[in-house]
Amino acid sequence: MSDSANRSVSRSVSRSQPGVVKTFLSNRLALVGLILIALFASMVLAHPLLMNTLWADSVTIYNPVTGYDAPIIDMTVVEVVEDPTSEVSLIDARLAGNWDASVGDVVDIRVQPAPPSADHWLGTDPFGRDVFSMLLNGAWPTFVVGLSAALVSALIGTLMATASAVFRGGVDRILSRFSDVLLLLPAPLAMVILGGGLFSDFLSPIVFGTIYGVIAGASTVAIVLRSHALSTVERPFVDAARVSGARGWYLGRRHLMPHLVPLAAVSMVTAVVGAVVAHGFASWLAFSDEMTNWGAMMFIAIGFADLQGVVAWNVLISGAAAISLFCAAFYLVSLGLKDVAYRGAEASRRKQGWATRSSRSETLV
Amino acid sequence: MARYLGGRLVSGVVTLFLFVTFLFFVVAVVLPGDWTSQFIMTGDGRISLQEALGLDRPLWNQYVDWMSGIFTLDLGESFTGVGVWEMISGALPSTLFVLVLGVGAAFLLGAWLGRLSAYSFKPPLTASLTFVSILFLTAFPPAIAVAIERGGRNWLGFTAYNEVRHLNQELWFEQVASPVQVMWRMVFVLFATGLALVMIRLVSTRFLRRRVPGWVTPIVVVVVSLMAWRLMGISDLAFDLSLAMLVLIAGVVILTFGEVVLVTRAAMDDTLLEDYVMVARAKGLPERQVRDKYAARPALLPILSRLVVTIPYFLTGLVILESVFGGGGMGSLIFNAVTDQDIPVVVGSLLVIGVLTLLLRLGLDLAQASLDPRVRFGEPNDER
Numbered sequence: 001m002s003d004s005a006n007r008s009v010s011r012s013v014s015r016s017q018p019g020v021v022k023t024f025l026s027n028r029l030a031l032v033g034l035i036l037i038a039l040f041a042s043m044v045l046a047h048p049l050l051m052n053t054l055w056a057d058s059v060t061i062y063n064p065v066t067g068y069d070a071p072i073i074d075m076t077v078v079e080v081v082e083d084p085t086s087e088v089s090l091i092d093a094r095l096a097g098n099w100d101a102s103v104g105d106v107v108d109i110r111v112q113p114a115p116p117s118a119d120h121w122l123g124t125d126p127f128g129r130d131v132f133s134m135l136l137n138g139a140w141p142t143f144v145v146g147l148s149a150a151l152v153s154a155l156i157g158t159l160m161a162t163a164s165a166v167f168r169g170g171v172d173r174i175l176s177r178f179s180d181v182l183l184l185l186p187a188p189l190a191m192v193i194l195g196g197g198l199f200s201d202f203l204s205p206i207v208f209g210t211i212y213g214v215i216a217g218a219s220t221v222a223i224v225l226r227s228h229a230l231s232t233v234e235r236p237f238v239d240a241a242r243v244s245g246a247r248g249w250y251l252g253r254r255h256l257m258p259h260l261v262p263l264a265a266v267s268m269v270t271a272v273v274g275a276v277v278a279h280g281f282a283s284w285l286a287f288s289d290e291m292t293n294w295g296a297m298m299f300i301a302i303g304f305a306d307l308q309g310v311v312a313w314n315v316l317i318s319g320a321a322a323i324s325l326f327c328a329a330f331y332l333v334s335l336g337l338k339d340v341a342y343r344g345a346e347a348s349r350r351k352q353g354w355a356t357r358s359s360r361s362e363t364l365v
Numbered sequence: 366m367a368r369y370l371g372g373r374l375v376s377g378v379v380t381l382f383l384f385v386t387f388l389f390f391v392v393a394v395v396l397p398g399d400w401t402s403q404f405i406m407t408g409d410g411r412i413s414l415q416e417a418l419g420l421d422r423p424l425w426n427q428y429v430d431w432m433s434g435i436f437t438l439d440l441g442e443s444f445t446g447v448g449v450w451e452m453i454s455g456a457l458p459s460t461l462f463v464l465v466l467g468v469g470a471a472f473l474l475g476a477w478l479g480r481l482s483a484y485s486f487k488p489p490l491t492a493s494l495t496f497v498s499i500l501f502l503t504a505f506p507p508a509i510a511v512a513i514e515r516g517g518r519n520w521l522g523f524t525a526y527n528e529v530r531h532l533n534q535e536l537w538f539e540q541v542a543s544p545v546q547v548m549w550r551m552v553f554v555l556f557a558t559g560l561a562l563v564m565i566r567l568v569s570t571r572f573l574r575r576r577v578p579g580w581v582t583p584i585v586v587v588v589v590s591l592m593a594w595r596l597m598g599i600s601d602l603a604f605d606l607s608l609a610m611l612v613l614i615a616g617v618v619i620l621t622f623g624e625v626v627l628v629t630r631a632a633m634d635d636t637l638l639e640d641y642v643m644v645a646r647a648k649g650l651p652e653r654q655v656r657d658k659y660a661a662r663p664a665l666l667p668i669l670s671r672l673v674v675t676i677p678y679f680l681t682g683l684v685i686l687e688s689v690f691g692g693g694g695m696g697s698l699i700f701n702a703v704t705d706q707d708i709p710v711v712v713g714s715l716l717v718i719g720v721l722t723l724l725l726r727l728g729l730d731l732a733q734a735s736l737d738p739r740v741r742f743g744e745p746n747d748e749r
Contacts, residue, residue: 029495180376181383184719186677189684193703193711220674274678277505281685284507285700295507302511311515320508327503 023340030336036329040139047136061119061130064137064292068128070110071117077105084310085115113312123314125297126304135318138293142276142326144205145212149275150268152213157221158264162252164222165229176226182219187212188278195282205279212275221267225260232259262341269334273327280323294319294326373730377723384719388712389431393424440713444705449713452698457717458548460694463610464683464721465555467617473583475622476661476668479629483637483664484656494626502623506682510689513616547602554593558586567735613686613694620682628671632664639663662736669733676725680718 024030047064055062061069075088077098088109093101101107112128114120122131160179164172191212195203232238233256241255283295286303297319305311415421434441440449482494501509562585566577594603636642637660645659646652687696695714702710 029499177380177383180380181387183674183677184380184384184722185387185715186681186718186722188678188681189699189715189718193699193715223674273503280505281507285688298505298507298511316511320505320511323505324500324503324508327505328499331499331503 020340024336027336027339029332030339033329033332033334033336036325037333040143040326040329043136043139044143047133047139050133050136055133062133064129064134067130067133069114069120069124069130070112070128071114071119071124072108073111073114074106075109077101077103077107079103113310113315116314122318123312125300125315126307126312127300131297131315131318134292134297135294135322138297138319138322141205141293142279142323145209145279146272146276146326146330148206148209149213149216150272152210153217153221153271154264154268156214156217157225157267158257158260160218160222161225161229161260162256164226165233165256166248166252172226175222179219179222179226182215183223185215185219187215187219188274188281190215191275191278192282192285195285203282208279208282209275212278213271216271216274221264221271224267225263228263229256229260232256262337266334266337266341269330269337272330276323276327276330294322369734370731373727377727381720381723385432385435385716386428388716388719389428392708392712393427435716440716441709443702443710444707449709452710453695453713453717454549455545456693456695456698458545458552459610459613460683460687460696461552461721462548462555462607463613463617463687463694464680465552465559467614467683468621468679469583470614471618471621472625473579474618475625476629476665478622479626480633480656480661482626483630483633484652484660495630498623498626500623501619502627504620506620506685507689509619510616510686513612513619514690542599542602544602544606547599548606550597550599551590551594551603551606554590554597555586558589558593562586563731570735613683613690616686617679617683620686621679624675625668628668629661629664632667633660635667636660636663666733666737669729669736673726673729676729677718677722680722684718 051059051062059067061067075086075093077090077093078087079090081087081089088096088107090101090103093105093107093109096107096109098105098107112124113126114124114128116123120130120132122135125131125134160175164175191208194211195208238251238255241251246255279293280295280298283293284299286296286299297315301312301316301319412421420427438450440453443449443452478494478498482491485491562582569575569577591600594600639660642655642660645655650659683694684696684699687694688700690697695718699711699714701707702714
C-alpha cells in the first residue's frame, strides 16, 4: 500500500485513463484475490483428476463421502492420559487388540481422527475420511452457491435499479419500498431458516444460491445500484438520448445499464461472500443434505468433539480456513473491481462536481 | 428537521406494515401445508385442530386477526404451548444489550483505526491495518465464535452468558429478580442514557453552538450505567451478567470493526482530496485537528449510509455468535425453533429482528440529519 498523499497526487495528475485490466491489476490486493480464486478453481479440477490417477487404486480410502482409513500410530501406554495424541490408557490399548499390553509399552493404535501424515496430507476426520480429499471436494458446491447468488443478485439488482431510474414516479416508489421491506429480512438468516426447516430436502447448492441472490439482489444490491442509476440518469448524454427519441426499456438497456455494470460487478462479488457464509453456516448447523462441504466439515469436527474427547483441529481449521479464504479472495477482487468502477466515476466527478462523490465509499464491502 | 424525521418515521411504519404482510404471505401462502401439518395427524383430528386455530377461515379473516394480534403484542403460541412474545421477551434483552454495546464499541474503534489508517503515512501501519480488517471482515463468523468460545474456556477460564447455571449461584440464590428482569433494567438504563446523550448533543450543537467531544459518550454511558445500577440495587447482579456477556460483546466487536475500518478509510480517501483539507494544513493547523475535524467529519456520512445496508448483517452475525454460544439470546431462540420447526416462534423472531433493524435505521437517520444540513433541510424523499 502506498501512502495516501502519494495516491491522491497520482490520482489527480493522471489525466489519461489506463485500461480496465491495467486498473484492476494495479491493485495488488485484487491480484492476490485473483490468485486465490485461481487456486480454488484448481482445487475443483484437482479432485476428479486425483481420484482417477493417484487415488484410483484406493478409492475406498480417498472417497470424500464413504472413504475410510485409520492410520496406525505408535502410542505409549500410561496410567493417566495427559496427551491424547501420543498416549493411550491401558484399557483403551487392550480394547484395541493389544491384549498383553502393560503400562510403559509402546503399542500400535489405529487412530481416527488422525493427524496429518504422508498418506493423508491433512489427516483424517472423525469418520476416518481423508480431509484433503474432502477439502478439494467442497470447492465445487461453494463455487456453485457463490456464482449463482452473484449472477442472480446482479441481474435482479440491475433490472430494478434501471426500472427505478428510467420510469421514476410510482414504479420507483413501489420498487424502493419493496427493497426497504426486504432489507428487514437479513438474507443469510433467511437462508439458514429455509435450509433448516422447510426446504432442506431440495435445497441443493444452486437453489440455495438462487434464492439468496433473489433476496440480496432485490434488497441490498438494488438499493446501492438505484442511487447510482438515479445520478447517472441526470447526466447530459441521457438527455441527449431522450431528445433523439429513446424511451422506456430501450433507454434503460442501451444507455443506463452499461453504466451500472461496474458497480453491479462489485455487488456481485460481495454477494458471493454473503451466500458462501450463509451456506457454510447452514451446513455448519447440519442443515444441509450434502455432508462433505466446508461448513459440514466444521460441524463434524465440533459435533464429535464431545463424543471422542478430542477436537479434530485438522478438520476444523481446514474447513474454517477454506471458507474464510474463499470469501477473502472474492472480497479482494471486489476491491480491484471497485477501482475499475471508480475510474469511470472519477472522470464524471471531474465534470460534474458533487454528483457521484460518495459513490465509491458507499459501495465498499 | 422535525418534518424530515416525521417523514422517516411514517415511512418506517409503512415499511413495517408491509413487512408484516410479507411475512404473513410467506407463512400462509408460500409455505406448503399449515401449522397443523407439523404434527403427524390426518382426518378429523387435524380438521378440529385447524378449526381450533382458526385456520379453516378465509385468508382475509386470518390476515386481519394476525395484524390485530401483532398490534397487541400477541404473536401467537409456540408449539410448546408458551406464548411467543413471552419467549422473545426472555431472549431479547441480552441481544439488545450486546448489540448496542458491541456495535457501538466496534464503531468507535473502527472509526478511530480507519482515520489512523487513512491519514497515516507509514506503509507498515496502513498495510497491517488493512490486512487485519480484511481478515476479520471475511472470517467465517462461526469460526471466530468457536475460537473465542474454546479459547476463552480453555485458556482464560470464562464462560459466556448461557443459562442461569453459568451465573454466580451464591449471588442469585436469594434474589427475587430473575436474570431476565435484571437484564431488562440494564437495557432500559442503556437506552435512556443513550437517548439523553443524543438530546444533549443536539441541544448543545443547535443552541449553544458547542460540540460535545466524541470520547465523552462511552465514559458517560459507563458512569451513568454504574450509578443507575447502584441506585436500583442491582449492582452485583448486573456486574455478574455483564461479565458473562463480555464474551459476546467481544465477538461482535471482532466481527464488525473490520468493515467500519475499511469504509472509514475509503471515505477518508475521498475527503482527503478536498481543497479545504489542503487549506487547513496550509494554514498550519495541527495534523490531528486536520484529521479529526476536517477530513474525518464529512467521511462519517458515507459510513452512516453504508451502515443502513449492513445492519441486518450485523444482526445476523450476532445471531450466529449467540447460536454458537448457546442459550441466552435471540440467536439460540431462532435456531432451536428452526430445528423444532416451530414456525410461530421463527416468524415472531423475524418480526422482532425486523423491528430492531427499523429502529436502528431510524437512529441512523437521526444521526445523519444532525450531521448533514443537506439532509435536514432538503427534500425528505430525495435520496432513498
